[in-house]
Amino acid sequence: MARQWFISDVHLTLDCAETLDLFERFVADHPAADDRLFILGDLFDAWIGDDDDSELAQRVRAALARASARGVEILMQHGNRDFLMGRRLMRDCGARLLPDCHVTAVAGEPTLLMHGDLLCTDDVDYQRMRRRYRNPLVQWLLLRKPLAERRRIAADLRRRSGEAKTMKADAIMDVNPDTVVRYLRRYRVHRLIHGHTHRPAVHRHPLPDGTDAVRIVLPEWHATGTVAWVDDGSGLCEQAVV
């Protein structure tokens, strides 16, 4: 029975060799031929363009391309750190890029997949910045800059995002429950899987029609391991990745 794997927020960077090793081992050992591997954003701690020739970019391309050649279907969404991932990277990895909101059958039930940043509508500053960086013209201008300059911009953005995080109240950084219900209703689903907040949990959301929806929040990856969610056809369960 083919399985579906759900991971997000791997935040790959050469600064953390252990997580990169863990990701390579996971991709090589866990998803089998005909399985689907969903990566729901922030695979990279930063992605500065598909022409990136760094060791990190080369190793991730190779790991995913090997899995794809083995028959694993790889499906990716953009995160807030790797929104510049484009067609060329997908081709190199043998992966397919999904839209920011994607509905697919999980354990027999229509399920909405998202990175999760769109749900954090209390963070008005972030949503404004997101709109700017998702503008195709802004991205086109950014991608025309030399790699070295893009690396500097990415480092600066990461530093500023770290500073902003320490200044903001915890609640602002989490999802807005009304926004969650709005997306569940818009896509007519009773299950949502996302990452981004680094607050792994299973939440229940009562819907206006009296039914309940379930929201699964995927964990981020650490050097020591993480948890993947797996649909084995009959249900969803957690599986340790160490």
Ligand SMILES: [Mn+2]
């Ligand atoms: Mn994120």
